[in-house]
Every structure is written in structure tokens, then in C-alpha cells.
Amino acid sequence: MTETLESLFEPIRARIAAATDEDELRKIERETLDKGGTVAALLAAIPSLPGPKRPLAGKRANELKNAIGAALAEARERLARLAMERERTGAGFDPTLPGARISRGGLHPLVAVTRELEDLFTSMGYVVLDGPEIETDYHNFEALNIPRDHPARDMQDTFRLDLEGKLVLRTHTSAVQARGLKRLADEIRAGRFAPPFRAIVPGKVFRQETTDASHEHTFHQMEGLVVGKDVSVGHLIGAMKTLLRGVFGREIEIRLRPGYFPFVEPGFELDARCPFCKEGCSVCKRSTWIELLPCGLVHPNVLQECGIDPEHWSGFAFGLGLSRLVMLRYGIDDVRLLLSGDLRFLEQF
Ligand SMILES: [Zn+2]
Numbered sequence: 001m002t003e004t005l006e007s008l009f010e011p012i013r014a015r016i017a018a019a020t021d022e023d024e025l026r027k028i029e030r031e032t033l034d035k036g037g038t039v040a041a042l043l044a045a046i047p048s049l050p051g052p053k054r055p056l057a058g059k060r061a062n063e064l065k066n067a068i069g070a071a072l073a074e075a076r077e078r079l080a081r082l083a084m085e086r087e088r089t090g091a092g093f094d095p096t097l098p099g100a101r102i103s104r105g106g107l108h109p110l111v112a113v114t115r116e117l118e119d120l121f122t123s124m125g126y127v128v129l130d131g132p133e134i135e136t137d138y139h140n141f142e143a144l145n146i147p148r149d150h151p152a153r154d155m156q157d158t159f160r161l162d163l164e165g166k167l168v169l170r171t172h173t174s175a176v177q178a179r180g181l182k183r184l185a186d187e188i189r190a191g192r193f194a195p196p197f198r199a200i201v202p203g204k205v206f207r208q209e210t211t212d213a214s215h216e217h218t219f220h221q222m223e224g225l226v227v228g229k230d231v232s233v234g235h236l237i238g239a240m241k242t243l244l245r246g247v248f249g250r251e252i253e254i255r256l257r258p259g260y261f262p263f264v265e266p267g268f269e270l271d272a273r274c275p276f277c278k279e280g281c282s283v284c285k286r287s288t289w290i291e292l293l294p295c296g297l298v299h300p301n302v303l304q305e306c307g308i309d310p311e312h313w314s315g316f317a318f319g320l321g322l323s324r325l326v327m328l329r330y331g332i333d334d335v336r337l338l339l340s341g342d343l344r345f346l347e348q349f
Contacts, residue, residue: 008038009067016071025075032068039065109349110220110338113247113326114202117222120246124239126198126224131176133169133204134161140168143178144263145301157208159217169206173223174263174319176201177298178306180225185307195313196228202322213334220322220338227298227308227315233266236295236316240270243320244292247329248275255289264296264317275328283328290328293320 012032019025032038042061046054086093107115118128131139137148146153161167180199187193201223209215226235237254244252252272259269272292274284284290295318300310323335330349332338337345 008042009064012038012068013071016068016075019075020079022076022079025072025079029068029072033065033072039068106346106349108338108346109326109330109332110322112349113329114220114222114322117243117246117322118200118202120243121198121200121224124198124242125196126200129176129180129199129201130203131170131173131179131201133206135168135170135175137166137168139178140170140172140175143302143305144174145299145305146262150262159206159208171207172205172319173201173203173221174317176203176223177225177263177302177317181227181303181306181308184227188308188313196226196231197315198226200224211336213336216323216335216339218339219335220326222320222322224295224318224320225298225315226317227303227313229313231297231314231316233268233297233316236297236318239316240293240295240318244272247325254292259294259296261294261296263299263302264294265299267294267296269293270295270318276331283331292325293318295319 012028015028016025019028030037034040039061042064043058046057046061049057085091122128140158141150141153142148158171159169161169180197180201184193184197187197203221204218205221206218207215209217211217224239226239233256237256240254241252244254252275254273255271256268257271259267261267269291270293271289274281274288274290276283277288280286280288295316298315298317303310303313303315323338326332326338327335
């Protein structure tokens, strides 16, 4: 048995000495030291030896294990020294080898579509407004004709940030409308206002909702607001058609249905003809129409509240679901993917 062990080590030692890279060493290590390797097989054979020989055989098996381990360590050191030497002298450097690949980033589909829309709208004379995501109850609700205890508050499940309910995570980008209108009122009072006033507000909004493929607690909207003399539903329809042409690259048929939203009067639901089918598909739920956005003429109460005389001025507003539009554009079937941070998803764009 002792002889067997010595004779077992010699070929292993020779293989280790001849190894030229880590892969080879690792292979030898697997075949000898790992589970199911040479040493393990020897240890497993010990119980079948006659009693007196067992202690010595065990000792030798351990010695073999240590010898292999030491030889491997020595070989790794030798390889490391060689590598360092090669690096120092430049020998073995191959300038034709491809370099390490740096993975490139790209625009998130939400950002890409937002930028496109910003370009489109600024080309039509709109300004891009920004507002706080933590908003006062006043701007998010009251200034928009949704007083406390108004049933419309139940339409939006709100994240409240304090016990008095004064601060909320904004539930819609319409919250910025009130801020924009108040600034506009200052301009009008100062005699600086040259109508019309046109603004879009892209941004994140929040709802306390159970999430599923079509609901997410955080999503993106883009508010649009136009105020001027005799602004009508016709202007609104024109702007919406331009918007859809920009997004889908061709003319898209639209229709307006009456809809109730406290901050517009009259209010509409705007539907767009499904861009994916002619006879109905899963996206349009077989109806060939897709519910796209609520819109309408700004409610006189909202203008009044913000200091703008509704007798002289009128306007329209729309609340585009940006997340939804991005999903439509790219055929994404689960809204949660957008903010998942999942690279497998993001790398497709
Ligand atoms: Zn369809």
C-alpha cells in the first residue's frame, strides 16, 4: 500500500510540473483532491484493508493529499512568477487580441420617448415645466377643483406623507398645472403675457395601488396645458393629432368621449385607433380603440383659483400616460418592467 501511494504521486507530480496554465492545474486538482478524486478513492478503500495496516495507509493517504496540495501551490506560484516576468519584458504580448469589452449604456425607453415628445412640443412653442414630486394637498387637489371630501379624491389612491394630510406624493402631473397657472397669472397682471401660453410637464407620479401587469405604484405622465384667447376643443384635437403623429410616425384616427374630471369642463376621454390592428387585437381588447388620455378645457374654477380671469382666458389640458404610451410603442406587456431595473429587459432597447 505504501508503495502504491508513492507510485501514485509520481505521475501526478510530473503532470503538475508540466502544467502551463491555471486551467490545467484546476483539472488535476479536481481529479485528485476533489470529491470522487484519487485521494478520496484511497481513503474509501481503507476499511477493506486488514486492521493493522489501516493506520499507516490512512497516514500515507493524507501525506499524498498534502504532497499534491503543496505541488499545486508551488506550480501556481511558478505560473504567477512567469506571468509577471512576461508582463515586465513584454514577451507574449499580442497586440492583435481583442480588448476587454466595455458594455455600452443606452437611453431608457421612458427617457427616449420623453425626449422625443419634448422635442416635438418645444418645436410647437411649448415650454417644459418641472414641479416637485412631493406636493402639497393644495396643488395636487384643491387648486384643481377637488376640495376636501370631494368624491373625486377616491379616484386616486394617494400616498400621504403626514398625519394632517398636507403633503402627498403627487398623484398626477396636473399638480404642476396650478403652479404654472399661478405664474402665468403674475405675467398677465404684469402685462408681460403674450398668448398663448403652452407647456408640457413630463414626470413621475405615484398611486397607492396593488401592482399587476397594468398597474404600478410609480409611473410616468405628461401633462399638457395651453391657455390663450378663445382656446377651443378644436385646438385640443389638433394638438392631440400632432402628438400621435409624432409618436407613431403616421396619421392616427382619434375620437372623444365625454369623461368626468373635476379640473376640466367639458372633459373627454380621448381614444386612438389601435395602431397594431384593423380588426381588433389583444392590445385594444378587440375594440380597435385604445383609451389614451383624459383631456378637456380647463375648468373656470381652476383658472379663477389661480388668479386668471376665465371671462378673458380659456385653455385646454391633457394628461398623457407616458408609461402606457411607451408600452404601446414598444409592445411591452407589463408596466412593472419599466422600473424593474432588469438589464435583460433594458438591453433590448
Ligand atoms: Zn388592436
